[in-house]
Amino acid sequence: MRLTQINLQPHFGGGEVYTAFLSRAFDRLGIATTLYAHPDAAFWHTLDLPTSLRIETVPDAKALVAALPRAPLWLLSHGPQFGELLAARDARWLITAMAHMPLQGRNPRSFDDHDMVFPVSEWVRSGLIAVGAPSWHSALYGLAALDPQRNNATATIVRTSRYDWDRRKFRDRLLGTLNPLVQPFIPPRPFTRRPGLTLGIVSRLTPIKQFPQLFDRLAPVLARFPSVNLEIFGSGGYASVRDLDAALKPIADRTRFWGQQRDVRAVYAQLDYLLTGLPEKEALGLNVIEAQACDLPVLAVKAPPFTETVCDGVTGYFYRDPREDGGEDFAHLIERLLTQDIRLHPATARDHLERFSFDAFVDRLRPIVAWAENRLAS
The missing domain is CATH 3.40.50.2000 (Glycogen Phosphorylase B;)
Known part of the structure; x- marks a missing residue:
């Protein structure tokens, strides 16, 4: 089974850190990953990613749908799946998502038509349950994803720009x-x-x-x-x-x-x-x-x-x-x-x-992999 992850964010943040260590955890479990990423997101090549991960670039949801094969696929997006993908879904696709944001105060229908949603905390899970979204039975949490190549607590810190420009504005x-x-x-x-x-x-x-x-x-x-x-x-x-x-x-x-x-x-x-x-x-x-x-x-x-x-x-x-x-x-x-x-x-x-170690994270991921394999096999 090859997992297809979707993260089209052009800017680097917590969701991208999560995508990286999630890919390493899947690799530990023998699951190779194809990651669909934004062409402007050059930061992926600077992160600690497993060799089993393959990165494909697509500029938007329309191009993503065109690139996906019509075959049994486990699709895992970071945030709700795109409406274009849900509208074009293949019956052989298992459509899932990571919930990186609480639904409280947000669109309660964000995860409609998903097969499963994996919350990063019990706070997020409670919001999914409140609106009847298909939530996994426990929080996946995360880990301290500290870059092993940057392990010098005495390194010099130099000021950089406080701005991260939003190119849409x-x-x-x-x-x-x-x-x-x-x-x-x-x-x-x-x-x-x-x-x-x-x-x-x-x-x-x-x-x-x-x-x-x-x-x-x-x-x-x-x-x-x-x-x-x-x-x-x-x-x-x-x-x-x-x-x-x-x-x-x-x-x-x-x-x-x-x-x-x-x-x-x-x-x-x-x-x-x-x-x-x-x-x-x-x-x-x-x-x-x-x-x-x-x-x-x-x-x-x-x-x-x-x-x-x-x-x-x-x-x-x-x-x-x-x-x-x-x-x-x-x-x-x-x-x-x-x-x-x-x-x-x-x-x-x-x-x-x-609780936030890599080994504990992998252990929480094992039953999810088993569930996805069973769903794709049925």
Whole structure:
């Protein structure tokens, strides 16, 4: 059996990291994969992919449907399958999808006409069940997919652009053309840690993270603690960065943007705590899993999916949603972190981290492979 994965995202993010380690897990189980990818997604060739994986490029859903053979196929998309594919489905196709986003607040019919959907967390699974989507009986979760070729926690971190231009928007296309012309005149800025408590964001700056909404509440709180610094590692579209900048004005003098970094081990080593975004639009949070594997504790709102990936008081600390209390519980937490010696070491929580190991991920994948083989054989 050869698996056909579909991921036509032109930009690199968590779903693409997931596609890569999922392909390695399938390879461990003896399943070769053909990946249909976007022609502009050159990053696939820089990732740790198995030799059994074959990459085919198609620009859109129409071209994808034309490229697929009319034969027994296990199709696995990252996100809902394209409507064009569902309309042209062959009776011999097994149509499945990874659910990388919670359905809560989204189109409840996204996964209609799928044979099965595999949720990345129980939070995502609960949303699928609520709308009657064909959800797998347990969450697949994920793993700390740290690049083995970038394993130097003391590597130099140099600032890159905070922008990840959305080429579908005229403004972003224009600014994205001008920005590279300016970048050569901006002197390289290596990271140096500042005195005090260092909180960090290590994430793409996308709307689902809700960082502007988070800091509308938390920035005024952090302004009360002059020894707390914020370092942001990641990039986003113009509007996302603009809105985040505006929310951070109360602590602008203690906030620095470093752009997207490939060597995240080096980033995590420079932080005291990873700070997540708001929870309800988040599906899993691979950065949360990575940080804990790198012995970096996490500060998160006490809500799913973070309650599935963080052990309170062991691998991180929870605080009340600041939209409920204006950030006062977060303020109490920051005060504790500054006045008490309560540094955590998540890497010692072996049983917790084992849930997010490659071997555990492969074990969760085994019954899915058996199910797909039986369905295709029937």
